[in-house]
Amino acid sequence: MTVFYNIILSITFTATSFAQNWRSTYYPANWTPPKAQDFYTDPFLQDYSYSGYQYGEKTLPTPSGKVFDATKAPYNADKTGNVDATAAIQKAIDDAQTNYGGVVYLPAGTYKVDPGTNYQVLRISKSNIYLKGDGVGKTFILNNSYKMNGKAIIKVTGSSSWLTMPATKAFLTKDVMNPVNVLPVDNTTLFKVGDLIIVRNLIGDEWITEHKELGWIGMGPDLRGLMYCRYVTAVDPVNKTITIDVPVRYALKTRDGACVFKLNGMISEVGLLDFSIGNIENPAATGFGENDYTTNGTAGYDSHNSFVINFSGIVNSWIKNVSSYQPLGNKSGTRILSNGILVSSSKNITIDNCTMSYAQYGGGGGNGYAFRISANEVLISNSTANYTRHGFVFSDMWCSGNVFHKCNDVKTGIQCGNTGSMATSGYGSDHHMHFSHSNLIDNCYTENSGFFAYYRPYGTDPMHRITAAHTAFWNIASGGTKAYCVWTQQSRYGYAIGTSGVGSTVYTKENATGTASITDPVDIVEGEGLGTTLSPQSLYLDQLAKRMITTSVHDSKTETNIVLYPNPFQDTFIIRNAENIKHMQVFDQNGKEIFTTANVKKNFGKDWIPGNYLIKLEDNEGNVIFKRIEKLD
Structure with a gap:
């Protein structure tokens, strides 16, 4: 790291x-680190330091193992950009996976790829695989298709599912209201040290009513629930407890069916590093509107729900030194079609020194996000989002413990479209929907954008509504023309501590009329305009x-x-x-x-x-x- x-x-x-x-x-x-404070009633800063590869306790490894040079026999991938290299690179990946690990090496050059009928161009589905180039600006992966609805250029995926509960599980025997890592369960025999588990609840109308979000009544199953992916570090059959590696990030009540079950199929130790990646633009003259993603045949539809990189079902893995770039011939400035990097249902991932920028389509339905996190304990550091609808985004109830550190959020609310500059209806880096919680935005910079965690009465049912709780904005610097850099209107408590720059104001007002009573109390603000003298800075x-x-x-x-x-x-x-x-x-x-x-x-x-x-x-x-x-x- x-x-x-x-x-x-x-x-x-x-x-x-x-x-x-x-x-x-x-x-x-x-x-x-707090242990006794109550998530429902107490304001406090929890320990956010567990994020990233190996909890930040180890540096990112140097890729090792057998090297599979995709340009050499038997693969012979073309690196001039003239001949499609998809099959050759995928064969190198497959051979590395058969070898139980290795480095798939892409020497300097341009590699033209295409998904064809697949839902991804390149797929990694085993542990201990590294896809490595010679550096940003040296190795280029060029996706030669703009028909990318629901697809990714690089997909890294395990076979696990956080969302499906097995029949075999243990239930909590007491409410857990504090950020602790010792959990009382009714059956310890199901677990052993080293097991990867999910700790979760189910959202019902009682939980919804407690959080004053009556607009969600009857929609609990659609919200799924809070989910914490953890390792078991100790089992105590006498006291009927298990100890987990990272404290829980919010309260779990027995009333809500809080339970623990084993998780299989996650992959680990996957690294993507040292390359540029881009997409040819859609040449259409129209079809870049807010709702065009719903109409088959439009540019918006072709780009909808596409990603440059999609991580799902991964633990202890990383992306480093990866940047979007503008392919030759892209007259609109497009570098990515819609979304950049997605991390979902994963744990302890590091994204370091990466840039995702210049999305062609940033319409509704989840398009134009540079970085999107729906996972646990992810660290994004030293990275930049630029010229997109949204920069850095948290989504879903199982999104917690994540840290954005020393990141740059620049010029959101914009897409390339077909002209190079078209406004989008959404903007900013935000807690986007459904009670993402206990995240940290730390020592970051925003310019003509902003970091937000406010009430959002948008989207289809269940609407986004209360988007956050117990998230901290720490030492946020700002530039550009906006008067504010943070807008926080969280459920329970939220924190904005230390801001600086030309737009150092923190908004705590309601984003939608009549919602202040839902998110009371007003979030905590300290050191507005005094971020440069805040100690510690990070x-x-x-x-x-x-x-x-x-x-x-x-x-x-x-x-x-x-x-x-x-x-x-x-x-x-x-x-x-x-x-x-x-x-x-x-x-x-x-x-x-x-x-x-x-x-x-x-x-x-x-x-x-x-x-x-x-x-x-x-x-x-x-x-x-x-x-x-x-x-x-």
């Missing part, structure tokens, strides 16, 4: 004084550092043997058992990286000024370990 660990001193170096301007009331220097990184320092990556077999000695030191220090470490980064007390090396078998600190330092170590297993050290005068 490419993440800049600008760790804030208040967490990692509490003994040292430096300039701190202000902190949130809900995130004091001595904050600890809630996600601060919580990750705190969790990592506290746990010291308890799964690492080598961590307890790694010692910085002496500590504190005056001249130099050494790392005992350095043979277990493959990489080290050093951050000063202001969170600035001052040093990085792969050679750790020597003395360090000779030229460092006195003060406190945070050492980030990656061991040979890929675990990330944080240590603190002090240099004396």
Whole structure:
């Protein structure tokens, strides 16, 4: 995971004084992950740091294994863009899957592909597969079809279903109202450590009434329910509990049939990296209107519900250094037909340093979204959405624990159409529908757009209505011409903490007349216009550092043997058992990286000024370990 660990001193170096301007009331220097707070009645910031590949505890791996070069025999994929390469690349993927893993390599060049009658151009359905190019601007995947209704260019999918409950399941024996990871169940014999499970409820009229959303009465089955995909980390048959890897993100009541069942068929360790990807434009002169997606034969219909990349049923996987591009001949500026990257029914996915932009169609029905998440614990970092109807979007009740970190949301409410610039009726990066909850938008920038979690009386039944609860907007910067950068009107509690820039206003007003009573109380706002002096600047990184320092990556077999000695030191220090470490980064007390090396078998600190330092170590297993050290005068 490419993440800049600008760790804030208040967490990692509490003994040292430096300039701190202000902190949130809900995130004091001595904050600890909440356990007793009630999702229904208490305002609080939960621990959002579990998102991403391997919970952020490991860096994204370098693809390894047998290399399947798609341009070499027996595949011989054309890389000039003149001959269709679909079958050749898919054969390389299939062979890698038969081999139980490998790297499907696309050297620099242009690869023309087409879905034909399939619902995807390229399909990955097994674990341990990497699709790798030579870099953005070097390897180009060009989809040569604009007849893409319901299709994806790259589909990565397991065989699991979160939405279908098996007959065999355990029920919660008590209401779980807090962000805890120990669950009381009526039958522990169904589970063992390492099982992948779904923890969920069912939405009925009592839940709907409690949340004051009477417009959903009778529609609970269509809403499905809250769902948390988790690993079992402990089973206690005496006390009849199971422990899960990540706390639940909202309340679960026995009244609502809250239950736990095993999940099979998820795939893992899939990586897409280092390529550009684009789509030929639809040449139609008309058919780009809001409702044209419903009419067969129109440009809107051809683009409807299409995606560049579709991840579904995946765990611990990633997309890195992937960018949309404008193919030659696209006069409208189109790079993608409709939607960019979709992650659904998946867990612990990282999307890093990716750009999705310039959608040709952004009409109604779910079109023109750069990034769309309907999953658990997904991290999108250092990525950009530009020139689309919506930038970054959360959807559905099983969308929780996700983090957008250091992302850029630029110029939404627009599509390329056939002219290069056509307005769409929707805009912004938002919690789009159906009670997506407990997500974090962290240290992000918006320009001529905005980050929203307000009431949405739109769509077909069950309408979108209450879209969020317990989501935090942290340190949002803005540019462009809009007066506001955040609009939050969440159920229960919502949080907007620290904004800056030309449009630093936070709206908490109702989006639709008469809906304030549904979403009461008014969401919490702190530091409007004061984001540049908020400490910490990144809630996600601060919580990750705190969790990592506290746990010291308890799964690492080598961590307890790694010692910085002496500590504190005056001249130099050494790392005992350095043979277990493959990489080290050093951050000063202001969170600035001052040093990085792969050679750790020597003395360090000779030229460092006195003060406190945070050492980030990656061991040979890929675990990330944080240590603190002090240099004396």
